[in-house]
Amino acid sequence: QVQLVESGGGVVQPGGSLRLSCAASGFTFSTHGMHWVRQGPGKGLEWVAFTRYDEGHKWYADSVKGRFAISRDNSRNTLYLQMDSLRTEDTAIYYCAKPQGAVTGYFDYWGRGTLVTVSS
Amino acid sequence: EIVLTQSPATVSLSPGERATLSCRASQSVSTYLAWYQQKPDQAPRLLIYDASNRATGVPARFSGSGSGTDFTLTISSLEPEDFAVYYCQQRGNWPPFLTFGGGTKVEIK
Numbered sequence: 001q002v003q004l005v006e007s008g009g010g011v012v013q014p015g016g017s018l019r020l021s022c023a024a025s026g027f028t029f030s031t032h033g034m035h036w037v038r039q040g041p042g043k044g045l046e047w048v049a050f051t052r053y054d055e056g057h058k059w060y061a062d063s064v065k066g067r068f069a070i071s072r073d074n075s076r077n078t079l080y081l082q083m084d085s086l087r088t089e090d091t092a093i094y095y096c097a098k099p100q101g102a103v104t105g106y107f108d109y110w111g112r113g114t115l116v117t118v119s120s
Numbered sequence: 121e122i123v124l125t126q127s128p129a130t131v132s133l134s135p136g137e138r139a140t141l142s143c144r145a146s147q148s149v150s151t152y153l154a155w156y157q158q159k160p161d162q163a164p165r166l167l168i169y170d171a172s173n174r175a176t177g178v179p180a181r182f183s184g185s186g187s188g189t190d191f192t193l194t195i196s197s198l199e200p201e202d203f204a205v206y207y208c209q210q211r212g213n214w215p216p217f218l219t220f221g222g223g224t225k226v227e228i229k
Contacts, residue, residue, distance in 0.1 A: 045158075100169060104214070106211060
């Protein structure tokens, strides 16, 4: 069965950096695009970033463009999110999410998330 | 950016009652709209995609309708496990934009 397991969250000061990882299993990772979605404390969901299966295309939410970078290692079935110049408003649970089949704009599997707290 | 507005923010209902949740888009998204259910301390779960198609394993009491800018999620008869927060999400202008609504909480009356 599909499993997505995020790691790498923690507490970081404003202006700091963090790299999140998402280990995928149960499907052919190398043929699927992948997303990151976040949820602030007590808030709704916000799409963050997407990479095509071969990293040929990457897209970002305006709120993170220029600060976050999505990448992947298909040999390790792992998705990454490098987060730089972190702000307090980046505090959230970060989920990796698999797109539904050939349609990359919906999410049919999610990990349990990893908490990022940006605070001084 | 397409903004999704969900209403009501909270609805209080009893088990067995019918729930009707609304999602309105600031511009047309055709039928490119999904609904998700999220329970406390859990990741969201895809319920409905392309406005009216149930995802794998979703009970028939969940149904979606609408097109253009107005969408509805209906739960025909609430089960105890249906009390949760529901989000709509559009992919009408994907790539590069994907947006979620603010959510509707269905709570026990």
